[in-house]
Every structure is written in C-alpha cells, then in structure tokens.
Amino acid sequence: MTKSLFLRRRALLACGLLAAAGVASAQQISGAKPVSLMVPYPAGGPSDAIGRIFATPLGRELGQPLIVENLGGASGAIAAQKVLAAPADGHYLFQGSPNEVILSPLANAAVKLKAEDFRLVAPVAEAVMVFVTRKDLPANSVDELVALARKNPAAPLNYGSVGIGSLYHLLLEKVQLQTGIKLNHAPYKGNAPLLQDIAGGQVDFAVLVYSTAMGTMAEQGRLKVIGQLGAKRSELLKNVPAMSETRELKDFDYKTWSGLMVPRKTPEEAVQRLHKAIGATLADPGVRSQLAAQTQLASAPMSLEEAQKFFENETARYRDIARSINLQPQ
Numbered sequence: 001m002t003k004s005l006f007l008r009r010r011a012l013l014a015c016g017l018l019a020a021a022g023v024a025s026a027q028q029i030s031g032a033k034p035v036s037l038m039v040p041y042p043a044g045g046p047s048d049a050i051g052r053i054f055a056t057p058l059g060r061e062l063g064q065p066l067i068v069e070n071l072g073g074a075s076g077a078i079a080a081q082k083v084l085a086a087p088a089d090g091h092y093l094f095q096g097s098p099n100e101v102i103l104s105p106l107a108n109a110a111v112k113l114k115a116e117d118f119r120l121v122a123p124v125a126e127a128v129m130v131f132v133t134r135k136d137l138p139a140n141s142v143d144e145l146v147a148l149a150r151k152n153p154a155a156p157l158n159y160g161s162v163g164i165g166s167l168y169h170l171l172l173e174k175v176q177l178q179t180g181i182k183l184n185h186a187p188y189k190g191n192a193p194l195l196q197d198i199a200g201g202q203v204d205f206a207v208l209v210y211s212t213a214m215g216t217m218a219e220q221g222r223l224k225v226i227g228q229l230g231a232k233r234s235e236l237l238k239n240v241p242a243m244s245e246t247r248e249l250k251d252f253d254y255k256t257w258s259g260l261m262v263p264r265k266t267p268e269e270a271v272q273r274l275h276k277a278i279g280a281t282l283a284d285p286g287v288r289s290q291l292a293a294q295t296q297l298a299s300a301p302m303s304l305e306e307a308q309k310f311f312e313n314e315t316a317r318y319r320d321i322a323r324s325i326n327l328q329p330q
Contacts, residue, residue: 034065037093037260038083040076040100046211046294050125050258051095053290054281061277075163076100077111084117088263090270094118096261099167102315106322107165109329116264120311121271122278123259123299125291128237129171129229132214133205134198135222141241142227145205146248149181157204158184160194165327168207170318171229171254173325179248199223209256210237210295229254236295257299259307275304 037058039051051068059066071079080100086092094101101118105111131142139145149157161169164187176183186203188194195214197203199222207229208214218225228240231253243252260278262271279301281287288298302310321327 033091034067035059035062035091035093036086037066037068037095038079039068039070039095040072040079041070042072043070046127046209046296047095047097047258049294050291050296053287053294054124054260057284057287058277058281061280062273074108074111075104075166077104077108077113080104080113080118081111083261084113084263086263088265088267090262090266090274092262093121093274094261095124095258096120097167097256097258098314098318099256101261102318103165103167103170103322105329106319106327107163107329111329115311115315118261118311119264119266119271120259120261120307121274121304122282122302122307123257123310124278124282125258125296126299127256127258127296128210128234129168129207129254129256130210130214130225130237130240131205131227131229132195132198132208132218133224133226134201134203135224136201137204137224140224140226142243142246143248145226146175146179146181149179149183153182156182156184158186160186160188160197160203160206162190162194163187164330165322167256167318170321170325170327171207174321175249175252177324178252195223212295215295234297236292236297258296259299259311271304275307 037051037055039048041047048070055066055068071082076099080094080096083092083094096118102115105114131145133139133145139148159172161172163169169185172183191208194203194206195208198206199217210225210228214225217223225240227246228234228237228242229252230242231244233240233242243249262274282298282301291298
C-alpha cells in the first residue's frame with residue numbers, strides 16, 4: 001500500500017468515526033428512540049388524561065414517538081423511582097406533582113427518593129382545589145364552615161382526604177393551625193370513594209380538586225362547593241368565591257399542578273430541547289382546550305430558571321407545613 005493511499009484510508013476512517021460519534025450523540029438526546037412519559041397512576045384518571053393530551057403534540061415537537069406508561073402504587077413513588085433508575089438521557093419523563101415528589105417521601109418511610117432528585121422542566125397544568133361539603137352541612141361559605149367548627153369543639157367536624165401526608169391532608173391541617181379549629185381526619189384510598197361519601201353524608205367536607213363529576217353532583221344538589229383555594233377565582237369556576245374573599249383564610253393561596261420532570265443528572269442540552277418542545281406544546285390551542293375540558297388550565301410559560309425556582313419554593317412550603325404538624329413517615 002502506498003503512503004498516499006494509507007493516509008487517504010485513515011482520513012476516511014477518522015471521518016467515519018466522527019460521524020458515528022455525532023449520530024450517537026444526537027440519538028442520546030433526540031434520535032428516533034421513543035420518549036417514555038411515566039404517569040404515576042392507572043389509566044383512566046385525571047393524571048392519565050393530562051399525559052395523553054400531551055403525548056401526540058409533544059412527540060410531534062420532539063420529532064420522535066412519545067409513549068405514555070402508567071404505573072401506580074405508593075402514592076406515585078414507584079413510578080418516580082422507575083424514572084430515576086432509568087438512564088438520565090432525556091428519554092424518560094416523569095409527570096409529577098407535589099404529591100409524588102415532595103409529599104410522598106415525607107409521609108412514607110419506604111420512599112427513599114427526594115424532590116432534589118428531579119429537575120422540573122416545566123409545569124404543564126393546574127387544577128382548581130375547592131372546599132366541598134355534604135349537602136345539608138349548615139355552612140355555605142368557608143367562613144361559615146370555620147364558624148361552625150368553632151361552635152362545638154367537643155364534636156369536631158370530620159374531613160376526608162386521600163391519605164395521611166397527601167396534599168389535601170396537609171392543607172386542612174394548615175387550616176386548623178391558622179384558624180385554631182379542631183377537625184377529625186378520615187383517610188380514604190382515592191378521590192372517588194371520598195366524593196361519594198360526602199354526597200352520601202358520611203363525611204362533612206374535604207378539600208379536593210374540582211372535577212366535572214363534582215360539578216354535576218353539585219348541580220344535582222347532592223353536595224356543595226363553597227370555596228376555591230387560591231388568591232383569585234379560576235376562569236374555570238367563576239361562580240365560586242376565592243380565599244382572598246374570606247375573612248378567615250384571606251392569604252391561603254394554594255394550587256395543585258402537574259409538571260414534566262427528568263432526573264437531576266439529565267444533560268443540559270436534552271433538558272433545553274425538552275423545555276422548548278413542552279413550551280410549544282403548551283401554546284397549542286388544541287392542547288389548551290382539551291385541558292380545559294378536563295377542568296385543567298394550561299400552565300403559564302416559564303424559563304428553566306423560573307421553573308427551578310418555582311419547584312424549590314413549592315418544596316420548601318410543603319416541607320414547612322409537614323414540620324409544623326409534626327408529620328412523621330410511616
């Protein structure tokens with residue numbers, strides 16, 4: 001082999017290796033490999049609906065298939081742990097909320113993950129939380145509910161939640177600290193049975209995410225929706241007073257949200273690409289209307305820095321409530 005032929009072949013080999021490396025790098029963050037979106041609850045629920053609304057348009061923005069996976073258990077922590085155990089290359093997204101990544105480790109001793117294990121790429125949806133009562137409870141506003149609880153402390157009102165350490169449990173424990181009232185807690189295994197028992201009169205009230213089913217039951221006179229959490233009325237529920245309109249809980253401003261997250265070690269390039277695609281998906285009018293049909297609002301756009309600050313603030317405020325009520329992992 002002549003020297004010139006040898007050098008030519010070596011140059012071609014080097015080009016080939018560089019091209020292969022470029023393809024591998026591209027595939028690591030954006031190639032044809034499908035992206036999995038892990039929903040931490042079974043199919044058919046509100047979380048699953050959000051995931052499926054996003055699946056097709058987000059996959060289109062990414063230029064690759066997006067597959068929704070459902071995995072329930074341990075208040076969403078099993079699904080969260082599966083995402084953390086997967087390669088942190090941007091191909092595994094977790095659809096998380098305060099319940100799974102912030103509160104679950106505070107309430108369940110078996111859950112070893114922590115909020116800092118995740119990076120919030122962007123919040124995607126917000127839901128309205130409301131005070132909902134049995135139909136014959138003699139209180140038609142949140143102020144009247146607090147007054148009723150004060151009236152007979154020897155026979156406390158009972159409230160339901162979806163479990164100790166859940167968002168709804170912590171919020172009503174916070175209400176007790178802020179107002180000085182005493183309530184009895186009745187834990188349930190899910191929203192549906194709790195809502196049915198409120199309608200049946202077995203439970204006095206609860207704080208829950210507003211849903212179409214709840215609205216229908218209220219219209220039928222089977223229960224009452226007397227107030228919504230948050231500083232102002234949601235555009236999805238304009239006829240129900242906000243907390244800023246009360247005397248007792250004027251500064252009680254909370255909302256529940258869902259966001260798309262990745263493991264903390266995911267490369268910055270992959271995170272930026274996901275963030276751009278999620279932002280474009282949130283701007284899609286079809287996505288926004290489908291979320292509204294599920295009584296969810298599309299989240300306002302945030303930069304990556306704003307999303308990080310938001311996540312840190314949410315983590316701090318819920319951990320503070322947990323400390324204030326001496327919540328112990330069980």
